[in-house]
Amino acid sequence: QLFDARVSVVFYMGLERHSVLFERLSPQNMSGDETDGPQRKLPMAYRIVEARWQSDALKTFFRALDAKYRRDWEKPKGLQRAKGGNPPRTRIARVNGRVEDGYAPRGLWRNCYNADWLRQLASYQRRALQVVDADYDFDLTT
Numbered sequence: 001q002l003f004d005a006r007v008s009v010v011f012y013m014g015l016e017r018h019s020v021l022f023e024r025l026s027p028q029n030m031s032g033d034e035t036d037g038p039q040r041k042l043p044m045a046y047r048i049v050e051a052r053w054q055s056d057a058l059k060t061f062f063r064a065l066d067a068k069y070r071r072d073w074e075k076p077k078g079l080q081r082a083k084g085g086n087p088p089r090t091r092i093a094r095v096n097g098r099v100e101d102g103y104a105p106r107g108l109w110r111n112c113y114n115a116d117w118l119r120q121l122a123s124y125q126r127r128a129l130q131v132v133d134a135d136y137d138f139d140l141t142t
Contacts, residue, residue: 002027
């Protein structure tokens, strides 16, 4: 769901240049969510479970796409009211929140990976990631 929402923003909002990044990602590469307690409140709030391998720049990029998706859901172009169905998840980043290793994809640009996480890998693990020795441009202007 999160992956698909982000991909839809890339294509719907004319940001196709970012398709090259999403071609190298899959849903399992996204950060996780956990519910914000046992009681069910509407709208549901979810704490973000950070993926250790993701750089701050990549997380910021993803969250900017999430914000664009939410704004479009609330006020779709050409429509007077929000789309039907359940609203997008409200995801909350917590200071000192839960962090998991996650599933790091191969072949991303070096600034997509957390530099400290990369340094902690064995050399054969870094080689297996096939890190692109250049920085990705996360610019979201159309």
